[in-house]
Amino acid sequence: MTEEASGASAHGYRVLARKYRPRTFADLIGQEAVVRTLSNAFATGRIAQAYMLTGVRGVGKTTTARLIARALNYPGGPSIDMPEVTPDCEAILESRHIDVIEMDAASNTGVDDVREIIEGVRYAPIQARYKVYIIDEVHMLSKNAFNALLKTLEEPPPHVKFIFATTEIRKVPVTILSRCQRFDLRRMDAEVLMQLFAKVAKAESVAIEDDALRMIARAAEGSARDGLSLLDQAIAYGSETVKATEVGAMLGLIDRTRVIELFEAVMAGDAAAAIKEIETQHEAGGDPHTILSDLADYVHWVTRLKVAPKASGDASRSETERQRGQEHAAKISMPHLTRAWQMLLKGLKEIELHSDQLMAAEMVLIRLAYAAGLPSGDDLVRMVREGVPAPREARPAPRVEREPDNGPPPVDYGQLAVASEPASERPQERSTETRPFAHLSDVAAYVGEKRDIRLKNQIENLMRHIRVSPGQIEVALEASAPPGLVNELGRKLNEWTGQRWMVLVSRDGGEKPLAQQRQDKKDTIYRETREHPDVQAILKRFPGAEIVDVRDFESAVTPVDDMQIEKDTDER
Structure with missing residues (x-):
């Protein structure tokens, strides 16, 4: 297994990563x-x-x-x-x-x-x-x-x-x-690494605790060489006996039990206990960023146990983590866990940017503790319908808002969106093959498929539909339409379809521009949504809240063309 019988040689000490390098395929683990x-x-x-x-x-x-x-x-x-x-x-x-x-x-x-x-x-x-x-x-x-x-x-x-x-x-x-x-070559599982490190420690006549092996295997991140280097350092740090507490101090880690206690404090909404705990860990040498990273790791562990209970057999986790993690997974809801995960990810970035990391970490824990008392989105709707008073921790409520219509609604607490536009009424994706046009909206969609966003934007904002028939399009123009717009549309349709198209212009008449029709429809939906009894009840329950957008829950991501057109319109 080893390159030499002992760690010392005529050339000096040989580190474990080289001394125990595989010499046969049988030694090549994982x-x-x-x-x-x-x-x-x-x-x-x-x-x-x-x-x-x-x-x-x-x-x-x-x-x-x-x-x-x-x-x-x-x-x-x-x-x-x-x-x-x-x-x-x-x-x-x-x-x-x-x-x-x-x-x-x-x-x-x-x-x-x-x-x-x-x-x-x-x-x-x-x-x-x-x-x-x-x-x-x-x-x-x-x-x-x-x-x-x-x-x-x-x-x-x-x-x-x-x-x-x-x-x-x-x-x-x-x-x-x-x-x-x-x-x-795949990363090595923590269990495989633990077995390797235990075997090396035995060959080196060094006693090592199981929890210390877990810490080293987890810190190695699937790398045998990194793990052996850490084991080499741990042996030098702890002499003939390697203890988990010493490895934790060497790696700058905190006892996992302390991390669990911090988790319980913030999930119980006890901000004072959470601040006291992180200050105690900081005084003991813990790095604020590392503490919150470990907290995020435990949130992920509990969430994983909730969706995949069989993961409890993970050898890289201590018995305390496995037992208490299962208890937390059974008690804490998925919305609260995912909310904590999102807030911790954001908080870790804030810590990196702030000169006083402990101060930034404490603010993250305070937000986590405060958010622990907030109801989930489903609970909030149920409370409104049943007339249940909002919890004190939820006041004052954040604004009722949605993100711009560019994707599925994110999981967030204290926010609410109301769907109204049926999915069947949203513009459908169309093939890029040539086809007859029945309306100016079909022409705009076809131009969008050709990726001419500027021309599509002009059609929707500056043209009014009058009549569309095979080979002929009749429109009226807005006063701000640029010269040559009609000729450009006819020329490009001839080029793209291989057919001859005539674009006729009338002095007046026609429908409203497509963009205006879309805006009018959105305004109507917004007004109807605001008058919905559930929405009225929520707005009444949370003074100062407002609806900034309305979208369809069943709709897919907004087409790229539509987003680009809206952006171009705003810039113009």
Whole structure:
């Protein structure tokens, strides 16, 4: 398992991340799909000329590349079963084999660097079966360097193999990806990491508490290398026994029980207790931003338990978190949890911007505690209908408003929207195929599909519908219509449809412009909505509230054209 029998050597101390680097595919934890694919490929002789390894930092890309190079050159191979460590194997694992060339693309980005590879592939390997080129962070190569490599990568000599590694797979040209067999190395589960760290601690003769393992596994964020580095630091911090309290202090974390107590205080609406708790944690060395991040993490944990109870088996969570999290999930409603999550996300940004982080964090907790007493949107409507008095914490009520008509209504408390326009009356999406027009609105919609927003805006605001028939459109113009508008419409319709169109102009008459009709309809809906008994009751219950917009709950996102037209109209 280890590179050396002990941590000390003639070259000094070897950190755990290097000492316990995998030396065989059996040691490569968490990447079973990669191992199985390579095993079958080697067994059947289906060996690709190039491999692309991608994944986040510390999941084993470079290590896997060296293992593949070792497997390709193993005596009697290629094979993933490598029980004996030969001198060639040792040289490959230590990055000093003459036929396994490792290159860092971050410092070798140009065409000249790739030209050296192209020149070198012509020569057969000196000691090994294959000459293997391992290029780390391959996405750092320049565009010209990638292009120079294409031909060689597609048809390399039979004795040459390429192995690429990258953390930014989207930056690698598709022409390179199409010539490689790709492996996505996955993040390691916290449970797998805990088992690895426990095994390493045992090999190092170090006692470590389970909660300390959980903290390190969670802080590693799926990276074995990061986790081993933290374990190395924790061992040095705690000597022969690694305790959870010491790891928490090392990582700047607060005891999870304290985080739960803070959560209970704000969800109970006890702002004083919440402020006292965060001040106590701050005096103990806790960072305000980290405290609220941990609080947000616990809110997410409770929400997750509410929608997926089976998640309670998560090994990265302590027994206290699992037990009390289930209790909170059963008692606290989903609207209150999602509201707390939204407020915490916003609050974390405020903390980053303020010079006094503790002050900003306290204000976030006060808002959370105050909002805990507010009813959800459904509860608010029910209370109004049943005549139940509004809770004291909800006064004064915020404005009754909706966001602009550009998407589904957000989940927010103290806000209310009233739907009225039927979904069937909203403009329907139309095909871009040529079709007969029955009304000026059809013409405007067709122009919108052609992405001519300016012309569509002019049609809806400056033209009045009179008559539309095949090949002919008759309109009246507003006084502010620019010269040439009619000719422009006719010319573009001829170009787009392949048919001849005549646009006639009458001096007066016709319907109101389409934009005015839409506004009149919206005003009517707004007036009818305001007169609705439920809305009247809400406005009466919350003095000072007002309706700033009305939208249809069943409607989809407003078409881009309509939003752009409204924007252009406002600017004009």
